[in-house]
Amino acid sequence: MDGTLVDTEPYWMQCEREMAEKYGGTWTEEDSLNLVGNDLLDSGRYIREHMGIDLEPAEIVEELLDAVIEHIRREVPWRPGARELLADLNAAGVPCALVTMSYLRFVEPMLDALPPDTFATVVTGDAVERGKPYPDPYLKAARLLGLDPGSCLAIEDSDVGARSAEAAGCTVLCVPNHVPIPEGPGRLFADSLQGLTAANLPVRG
The missing domain is CATH 3.40.50.1000 (HAD superfamily/HAD-like)
Structure with missing residues (x-):
């Protein structure tokens, strides 16, 4: 779905940056790209380690999901075709x-x-x-x-x-x-x- 039918990756990347700012972590575009296509809990573990924030992977996933869903409810970014x-x-x-x-x-x-x-x-x-x-x-x-x-x-x-x-x-x-x-x-x-x-x-x- 993500990146194939809908281009939600920019939403994810924005929300990841905002999470880093919120919790005082560090995050790069390369980090975001490393997560493309991954299992969400694997992504949560990566974020915890590389962003350097004190949240459990499942908590990270749920918070990011809440944020990205808000974007999608406003506009579904369909891929061409x-x-x-x-x-x-x-x-x-x-x-x-x-x-x-x-x-x-x-x-x-x-x-x-x-x-x-x-x-x-x-x-x-x-x-x-x-x-x-x-x-x-x-x-x-x-x-x-x-x-x-x-x-x-x-x-x-x-x-x-x-x-x-x-x-x-x-x-x-x-x-x-x-x-x-x-x-x-x-x-x-x-x-x-x-x-x-x-x-x-x-x-x-």
Whole structure:
């Protein structure tokens, strides 16, 4: 979701800077970029260590979620082509799963802005024991869709997410946004979601 369908990373980065100012910590843009695609609790542990603040990782996550959700409720920052691709996939009868390391309460404002049948299932970071880059989120999504992961195409904007999908056995279409994604066996690349449809999505092999 983050960075692929909606460009919430600037919201996260702003809220992280504000947290550092609030608690007298230190934070850099490089720190923010290091968190892109990560499991939220892993991010909370990174922030506690690198920001140097005396909060538990779960407390950090919850406070950041509250702040970023406020931004999203004011405006959902859609990535170019995202809603159009989802609508076309839905019209073509292609079942879609949303696989994100954000928590459900963070995802809900975006889901509220889409037709209710856009996603056949949603897997959030608080619904799996191990988040990205482990395969668990994508394995769960494929299972809920009733599909073999090898028949699924994952669209990702980070190397962390791409590794998660690859480990699950999915083909991965990489659409880099804020961070570069290295090339790898079986990784496909697109510059944008604009112009992509159910008929022309690239597939491996």
